[in-house]
Amino acid sequence: MFQLKIFSSWLIFLSVLRHSYPITDPDVEGEALIEFLRALNDSNNQIKDWNSFFVSPCYSWSNVDCSNKHVISLNLASKGFSGTLSPSIAKLKYLVSLELQDNNLAGPLPDYIANLTRLEYLNLADNNFSGSVPATWGRLSSLKHLLLKGNKLSGHIPDTISNLTGLAELDLSSNGLTGTVPMPLFSIPIFNFSNTLLRCGSSLDQPCASKPSLSGSTNKPKLVKVVGFASCGLFALIILGAIFVYRYHHMHRHKTDVFFDVSGEDESQISFWQLRRFSWRELQHATKNFSKSNVIGTGGFGKVYKGVLSDGTKVAVKRLADYQAPGGEAAFQREVQLISVAVHKNLLRLIGYCTTSTERILVYPFMENRSVAYQLRDLKEGEKGLDWAMRKNVAFGTAHGLDYLHNQCNPKIIHRDLKAANILLDDNFEAVLGDFGLAKLVDTRVTHVTTQVRGTMGHIAPEYLCTGKSSEKTDVFGYGITLLELVTGQRAVDLFRLQEEEEDVLLLDHIKKLLKEDRVKDIVDRNLETYDSEEVERIIHVALLCTRNYPEERPTMSEIVKMLQGVGLQERWNELEQHNNEEEVSNQLMSHQFVWTAEYSTLDQEAIRLSAAR
Structure with a gap:
């Protein structure tokens, strides 16, 4: 217990570091970088791993350094870029260092760089920038290094640059600048005005360059260096702590070696990596003692409650009914493990967890718009449902999320319970794939993994029912059924169709029958006032390709993403019709x-x- 408290202290220390900076939406920085890269014109495809569907660029993007989940450094030197600087760069409010030297960037130096008030290191040397140095850059009060040599700059040096009293290095050499160098700039420790039309040297009795000249220096701001060393240090501490906990649990032969609990202690501020560990008391208070009135859903392993944290944040609290039941503890650890490695715009983000001797709880963001199933079939009077544009957007978002799980996670992840009820909708009605309780990590060396059959009737692929073997193609089948739910608004299995003199209880069979009878209009949800008939037909075709009997005949999620855009769909559909x-x-x-x-x-x-x- 003493050793565990020591490790808890380390976690508290890390938590203090984590919470010492304000938090903003990571989507903003990721989207800003994508726009920025697009304007740079990466014709040589130097940056391959920047993906707009990742939640944050801090997890895996190359040439990006972060601190406290914010981008603080971009190193894009010598990439062969030939474009311009996008205004989106101004959205990186925490940027400390920007390196774009030795490219072929052109255009004027933009005023909006002045909005990067934390910027300390700016290197735009050896490009083709033209025009004058913006006077607004005098607002960059944190700037310590400004390197602009080897461009096509002209005009005078604005007097406002003299306001940058923290400058330690200024290189304006090899440009067409004219006029007189403001006197305060000669007091900068490292400066270079040589190979310009500026008045310096014998004409001004001031040297054109300091001695020794460090033109083209790559000195980084100390903060970036410190962050790098600190990150390494923190990583080492965490690794040592993890090894310590592992050895402690191994010696005492505990059944679980991932989570530990110090009963009675309030650990709501303890963080482990990006996850927050909540205390039982905090979640009890947030859900009004897990009141029945706060239940917003029931899953295979327990109930989900709406909660409000002490700071006013709304959350969804998933409480396992009995973690000691077969599969319960494994499901908890699996879900935490999966969410920690699967970070994507269309996947539900795990905020934190709670463990006690009797409880296992997961905490997610609360989705105001509930699930797709709720929007299709369970709306209350006065609530407006999903229009066609929203449904189409859900189809695309879900496809991107599954494509990420299947093809970009290592090891790959199979969801195994894809349905409208497990697709949540954020404030903007963007699809967020949730409930990884039935998902399973799949070793890339194994194409099929035998498991106990789990899922929801009507969404389960036939080969999974027969053999208990799941693969990516079982998710593809479930996705196809979900597409039919989006188009029809109906459930995958509906006994009420028997009352309407319809023999087909399964939605898939019902749709096939209507198509055979050329009753396409009867397929579309009656609640849809307007829709694009061509887009509806396209999604139905994709759905039927996804739900073919044999898994090898179904497309992959990568192919589906393209087919939703019309690419390659006609060929596959012709093959199906011929078959x-x-x-x-x-x-x-x-x-x-x-x-x-x-x-x-x-x-x-x-x-x-x-x-x-x-």
Whole structure:
């Protein structure tokens, strides 16, 4: 217990570091970087891993350094960029260092750089920037290094640059600048005005460069260096702590070696990496003692409650009914593990967790717009449902989320319970794929993993039901059924269709029957006032390709993302129709063969009877 409290102290220390900076939406920085890269014109495809569907660039993007989940440094030197600087760079409010030297960037130096008030290191040397140095840059009060040599700059040096009293290095050499150098700039420890039309040297009795000249210096601001060393130090501490906890638990042969609990202690401020550990008392207070009135959903392993934290943040609290039941503890650890490695715009983000001797609880952001299933079928009077544009957006967002799980996670992740009820909607009605309780990490060396069959009837692929073997293609099947839910608004399995003299309880069979009878209009949800018939037809075609009987015949999620945009869909659909026609002809031949055999058998029996009579 003493050792655990020591480790808890380390976690508290890390938490203090984590909470010492204000928090902003990580989506803003990621989207800003994508816009910035687009304007740079990366024709040589130097940056390959910046993906607009990742929640934050701080997790895996190259050439990006972060601190407290914020981008603080961009090193994009010598990449062959030939574009311009996008205004989106101004959205990186925490940027400390920007390196774009040795590219072919052109255009004027933008005023909006002045909005980067934390910027300390700016290197735009050896590009093709033209025009004057913006006077607004005098507002960069934190700037210590300004390197602009080797461009096509002209005009005077603005007097406002003299306001940058913290400058330690200024290099304006090899430009077409004219006029007089403001006297305060000669007091900068490192400066270089050589190879310009500026008045310095004998004409001004001031040297054009300090000695020794460090033109083109790559000195970084101390903060970036300190952050790098601190990150390494913190990483080492965490690794040592993890090893210590592992050895402690191993020696005492505890059943679990991932989570620990110090009963009775308020650990609501303890953080482990990006996850926050809540105390039982805090979640009890947030959910009004887990009141029935706060229940917003029920899953396979427990109930989900709406909660409000002490700071006013709304959360969804998933409480496992009995973590000691078969699979319960494994589900908890699996979900925490999965969320920690799967970070994507269309995947539900895990805020934190709570563990006690009797409880396992997960805490997620609260989704005001509930689930797609709620929006399609459970709206209260006066609430407006999803229009066609929203449904189409859900289809795209879900596809991107699954594509990430299947193809960009290592090891890959299979969801295994994809349905409208597990697709949540954020404040902007963007699809957020949730409930990884049934998901399973899949080793890339194994194509199929035998498991206990789990999921929801009507969404389960036939091969999964028969063999208990799941793969990415079982998710593809579930996605196809979900597309049909979006188009029709109906459930995957609905016994009420029997009351309407419809024989098909399964939605998939019902849709196939309507298509065969050329009743396409009867497929679309009656609550949709307007829709694009071509887009509806496209999504239905994708859905039927996803729900083919044999998994090898179904497309991958990467192919589906393209087909939703119309790329490659017609070819696959033609193949399906040809297959169906051949199957129908084969069935007819078998039917005729059966009839002929039956008739022949009848004649033969009659001949035998007559022969016997003689």
